[in-house]
Amino acid sequence: MKRLILPLLLAACVHGDGPAPGWQRLVQSRIVPSPQSIKVTGDGFYALRTGCAVEVVTPVAAAEVRALVNRDFARCWKAEPSLTIKEAASTIIADGYRLKVTSDLCRIEASDLGGIGNALKTVRQIGESERGVLKSLQVNVPCVEVEDFPVLPFRGMHFCLLPEYPAGRLERDIRLAAYYKFNYAVIESWGVLRLDRHPEYSWDEYHITADEMRRLVKVGKELGITLIPQINLLGHASASRHGSGKHVLLDQHPEYASLFEPDGWTWCISNPATRKYLEEMVEETYEVFDKPPFFHVGCDEAYSLGKCQVCSRDIGSYFSEHLLHFQKFLSERGCRMMMWHDMLLDGSDPRWKGYTACGSKTVKSTEVMKSLPKDVLVCVWEYGYPQGEDGSAPKWDSTIYFKDEGFDVLVCPWLNVPGIKAQAKLAGKEKFFGLLETTWHLSSLTSRMEILFALTSCYAWYPEHPLMGVESSAMVNLHIRQVNQDLGAKSYHQFGSAAYQIPLHQSQ
Ligand SMILES: [Zn+2]
Structure with missing residues (x-):
């Protein structure tokens, strides 16, 4: 029975017929600490590589945001993103963030640098190496929507x-x-x-x-x-x-x-x-x-x-x-x-x-x-x-x-x-x-x-x-x-x- 199920599951993943059963749970379990809420949206991936699109919506000064995001990308993924910063007020509490990853954009909303950094930590934790190669050159991130904030200050x-x-x-x-x-x-x-x-x-x-x-x-x-x-x-x-x-x-x-x-x-x-x-x-x-x-x-x-x-x-x-x-x-x-x-x-x-x-x-x-x-x-x-x-x-x-x-x-x-x-x-x-x-x-x-x-x-x-x-x-x-x-x-x-x-x- 097991021999029959496994190829079917793999086929579903490869051909993009929707996420494998349990995929939501697998992605969720990669994050420490567990987020307040996370929803895996489909079976697409966002490729973390130089030129990938990142949008940050925050009231924090653009220069500080740019320094943080570029530094984290260089350290975590040896990549330089194509970054857009939109200045806007936010009601998200300190260190909290809203993250939306689609196959062509990683969007972060936060009211402070702590929240932006925490969103990037989550991105790093849910990402995994590209599959089917000898040496990996790229990290793929599942498409997700995350709402997250700490209870204790x-x-x-x-x-x-x-x-x-x-x-x-x-x-x-x-x-x-x-x-x-x-x-x-x-x-x-x-x-x-x-x-x-x-x-x-x-x-x-x-x-x-x-x-x-x-x-x-x-x-x-x-x-x-x-x-x-x-x-x-x-x-x-x-x-x-x-x-x-x-x-x-x-x-x-x-x-x-x-x-x-x-x-x-x-x-x-x-x-x-x-x-x-x-x-x-x-x-x-x-x-x-x-x-x-x-x-x-x-x-x-x-x-x-x-x-x-x-x-x-x-x-x-x-x-x-x-x-x-x-x-x-x-x-x-x-x-x-x-x-x-x-x-x-x-x-x-x-x-x-x-x-x-x-x-x-x-x-x-x-x-x-x-x-x-x-x-x-x-x-x-x-x-x-x-x-x-x-x-x-x-x-x-x-x-x-x-x-x-x-x-x-x-x-x-x-x-x-x-x-x-x-x-x-x-x-x-x-x-x-x-x-x-x-x-x-x-x-x-x-x-x-x-x-x-x-x-x-x-x-x-x-x-x-x-x-x-x-x-x-x-x-x-x-x-x-x-x-x-x-x-x-x-x-x-x-x-x-x-x-x-x-x-x-x-x-x-
Ligand atoms: Zn004494």
């Missing part, structure tokens, strides 16, 4: 720039996040970004220069993703994983011990020299990131806060003063402070049972939280799916608490799929500011990247989407290949989703 990923990352890893992650229509990426340097003011706060063997980070910021901007710097102003002061025992500064410079609490994990925030040291790093990093609209100051898991002879006298006051100082420092520059939530929640409060709360009465978490200005963006990280004792769905009480206190909130899941879905849906329903997906040390291997990048982008884009499923993330290896080629990857360990197919110690 802030769709971010959090990346750790670790010393162990191979060259190009961070750029790959930034490019893939942008390809999946995330519009922000928080970059937390783990002793890797070398600053002029404090070069000693980076590893000699593994640092990258400030100019390299400036280049990545520019790459992100061209791709529609804004890079946000992170410097941990409370805990995680070693810029190293706790379990590694390393300390970016104290291992080689023990003379700086007075800047930290005795164990080195948390900054000593009663010391004026600490504040000056951190201020200098924040200021330079802010410039390196080209004056971003947000700056993440970490502040999670500061377990040894207030443990030295001075801080222990009145840690609540020092804690509050420290945060207010940096909030003001950033606010004066037109930049909003982002911080993790957990030190602002008193862990002994039974309301937060099951949720992450690392604060305490000793450090006066509740009072400190209440002292903060409401322009602080609270990033609530919850990596699990904390069901009630009766097995009921999580209520996310601690997340809603920050909204009720008047803050803009980002939900921050990790690898737990039910947790990602539930928190994204909560963000959509409660109209939170958005979602920030964490990756930590695990932004490699296809199986993880399907969750961290692909699945999460679907939920951040459209939390209630009825079509999302495994299919949406099935193309991730192709997309990784595309972005690796975009960035000019050349060596074995740069290609694919992981540097090595098996851990190196197993191959020796």
Whole structure:
């Protein structure tokens, strides 16, 4: 039976008697994140090659549109389109777009550059190589009509720039996040970004220069993703994983011990020299990131806060003063402070049972939280799916608490799929500011990247989407290949989703 059906289907495709059964679904499943609506119109194709007709309808200045479209065509298809730009007002929301592809025209409507770029990302994802040749010279795009826009205004990923990352890893992650229509990426340097003011706060063997980070910021901007710097102003002061025992500064410079609490994990925030040291790093990093609209100051898991002879006298006051100082420092520059939530929640409060709360009465978490200005963006990280004792769905009480206190909130899941879905849906329903997906040390291997990048982008884009499923993330290896080629990857360990197919110690 199968032998009979297959030739019939192929015949239908070749002879243009209408699209093959399931063609709509196949085209749709290529797009990450899944669009709000897509209709495949017939079985024709639009050939992406030099001279192909592109029309953009937008209120954006023509010069900016031309630069974006020509740059994307050169990068993605090594082609130069025949571009027409029509200036017109648009009611499409930020980053949204309307796309109509026919066999002789690709028409894009959007109200901003983000929307135009997103339409081109969709075009790239649905396109496929011409068929029946040895070497492909052309990409064909199915004829479609797409209406698409994001539900959450802030769709971010959090990346750790670790010393162990191979060259190009961070750029790959930034490019893939942008390809999946995330519009922000928080970059937390783990002793890797070398600053002029404090070069000693980076590893000699593994640092990258400030100019390299400036280049990545520019790459992100061209791709529609804004890079946000992170410097941990409370805990995680070693810029190293706790379990590694390393300390970016104290291992080689023990003379700086007075800047930290005795164990080195948390900054000593009663010391004026600490504040000056951190201020200098924040200021330079802010410039390196080209004056971003947000700056993440970490502040999670500061377990040894207030443990030295001075801080222990009145840690609540020092804690509050420290945060207010940096909030003001950033606010004066037109930049909003982002911080993790957990030190602002008193862990002994039974309301937060099951949720992450690392604060305490000793450090006066509740009072400190209440002292903060409401322009602080609270990033609530919850990596699990904390069901009630009766097995009921999580209520996310601690997340809603920050909204009720008047803050803009980002939900921050990790690898737990039910947790990602539930928190994204909560963000959509409660109209939170958005979602920030964490990756930590695990932004490699296809199986993880399907969750961290692909699945999460679907939920951040459209939390209630009825079509999302495994299919949406099935193309991730192709997309990784595309972005690796975009960035000019050349060596074995740069290609694919992981540097090595098996851990190196197993191959020796
Ligand atoms: Zn101290």
